[in-house]
Amino acid sequence: MSKVKKIFLHEKDMPTQWYNITADMPNKPLPPLHPGTKQPIGPEMLAPLFPMELIKQEVTSERWIDIPEEVQDLYKLWRPTPLHRAYNLEKALDTPAKIYYKNESVSPAGSHKPNTAIPQAYYNYKEGVKHITTETGAGQWGSALSFACQHFGIDLKVFMVKVSYFQKPYRKMMMNTWGAEVIPSPSNLTEAGRKILAEHPDSPGSLGIAISEAVEMAAKDENTKYSLGSVLNHVLLHQTIIGLESIKQMEIAENYPDIVIGCFGGGSNFAGISFPFLRHNFVDGKKTRVIAAEPASCPKLTRGQFQYDFGDTAGYTPLIPMYTLGHNFVPDNIHAGGLRYHGAGAIVSQLLKDKLMEAQSVKQLETFEAGVLFANTEGIIPAPESTHAIAVAIREALKAKKEGTAKTILFNLSGHGFIDMAAYDQYFAGKLQDHEVTDLEIKESLAQLEKVM
């Protein structure tokens, strides 16, 4: 009965540097290209959108990046986050596997997103930026950045994917509470939005479209910068604090994971939990399997194509080397709004291409089944995004049971589901269905892409 369930880390043991995986990758990610010239872009092309310090972090090959003291100080409002051993879940599954989860749900916004929102707002503040635009899917990123911008006195406009804007009204209210303005996307405020609305007046929106709107607004105003909650290298960098803390906590637990799992939208929480463990694969000969859990309705890692594509729908961003379904792909309206993104970012795409990580797709009903089992055993109602990681953890725990191996599994609980209860309500009412995208849909979306390139 006296088994320790939660491993806390004292604030003085919180990591003071982020880990940059590009320093250790056997093959470096390909460079982003200018869409017109198809030549690698220089930092100066990103300057209208980002402060210089973040651009430096985007392209650096330094292995360790110092976390500014002011950022550390704000992190400590909730960090280090606890690492839990899921004894009750293990018992329910009757598995010999040891299941651990890192609990990022205890942050102000209820997810891992403040880990990068705070440094991004901080570097903008240091360079005198007063206005920022961004996009948000399920609203986790938007609310995290609202909290961060409010702290540093920066005005924030958030383009929120329309389907989530209506599915998750409480997220909008949180952003308002932290002083941000929230606009359902596609909107009439931008050319990109107006174009989509003209063609598809009922468009549910997508992250790709919302990014186009936020980028357009920032690019057109020299006093406004743009901030992205995933995909880019500097965003993934900031999230590595999750895995760096986890390594220390697994040491305290006198254990080390055979398998590390994160759900996958743009890649930030997945990178956060897994990159520090991949480092040990690269430099210490560890053999941890690292698995990205993506929705079956948006399967860029398991069924997409590796090639250059835009990060947004309108084609405003540089071309990024990525596993993609095509930047015009509009995923089904699943409740895991944070995972509805067409592409994967340069680093993760290279890692997957080089078979240094794995990916699994999960259908919506399986994710909710996993989420309810987790809520009933471990007590925390998980965000629909996080249920993808739980579902894959359960798959692997049941596989371990079949094989009779006491595998150690670690997954990232990226966020709680308190604000996603309507999704659970629909699940219990039998109103949710599995939607798997067809081969034809993917083929058509990618064909459209080839025409553009």
Added chain:
Amino acid sequence: MSKVKKIFLHEKDMPTQWYNITADMPNKPLPPLHPGTKQPIGPEMLAPLFPMELIKQEVTSERWIDIPEEVQDLYKLWRPTPLHRAYNLEKALDTPAKIYYKNESVSPAGSHKPNTAIPQAYYNYKEGVKHITTETGAGQWGSALSFACQHFGIDLKVFMVKVSYFQKPYRKMMMNTWGAEVIPSPSNLTEAGRKILAEHPDSPGSLGIAISEAVEMAAKDENTKYSLGSVLNHVLLHQTIIGLESIKQMEIAENYPDIVIGCFGGGSNFAGISFPFLRHNFVDGKKTRVIAAEPASCPKLTRGQFQYDFGDTAGYTPLIPMYTLGHNFVPDNIHAGGLRYHGAGAIVSQLLKDKLMEAQSVKQLETFEAGVLFANTEGIIPAPESTHAIAVAIREALKAKKEGTAKTILFNLSGHGFIDMAAYDQYFAGKLQDHEVTDLEIKESLAQLEKVM
């Protein structure tokens, strides 16, 4: 910059006994009376509603009660909870006061309520109970008991105050997720409910009415027990784990509170944080001020009368010696649904009568102002109930500033507000108003009560 913000307690240091304050009170609380005979009731009168172990705890004068290992084990899903130093809030207030808060928002249901839900479900389970009824105001208690009953395989029916049922739909969904049935109260399922509906078809409900319904349903079925989330001695007992942990954490912080604050509905979170500190007032000569923060629209402690009254609206319960506004008092529809209760419970009432604690009332707009400041500084969006404690902590911190004294203030953050965002939305939209109950309303409600007694 290296000031420690959060004090964690290791699981092995979690208290293993609850503290029973009646052992140390200078004047013991008066006994509950039978409404017919006006004689003290014996434990046997409570047997139809509660399992024997809880009845024993209700009347015991033992100082320390062992926490069963199975309960400790479930507590450890989230306990010990962190104690935070609110540096950012102190800075915003520019106060010399040191402000600490105990963070009970990290539990499965998002509040302190599971602290008693789990032992109550456990003792019922141990005595073979298969069905339980209860009531809930804002839904914190109902969701906590849903989680606990689900764990022990007990079927649960929750009568939820109607105004909260519609204000807080996500709470109902949480209860459903943990397998409970939720009924808006007043309902047609009970005589008490039907009587209210006949007189007031649009009744918003109240905790008093919902208790009547739940008690009636349990009393009429010998296979069903009843469970209460506050007011009773055994409930307050279970919550003392909050204060007992806090004492250990304040020791680690090398500090001790001059002032301890909890919001006040039925008294359980207030008792939880404060009774262990009151013990040190009683036995060690400490002089900590202990303050209950109640809503101005339901001011039983500051403007009620000390006398015997029913715990519920229909008059099904024993007569309890309490500060009360009268059991027919229906408070205004404030968003702090958990504080809309007419009376105060025997122990707290005796303490207040003996001037061993204080009470302050707070108007709704002041509470939301305090809640927004807390969200903007400390990052956690508090439950509307908890904002009452924050508001009083802010008052005391500003008083300390005026006096130039570095007072140490500790309050209980009883829960988060993720599920109460609609209340914040209305606040920002300017739709909330202060409602202070008039002297005449209180006088009339108490006059009605005198007729009954």
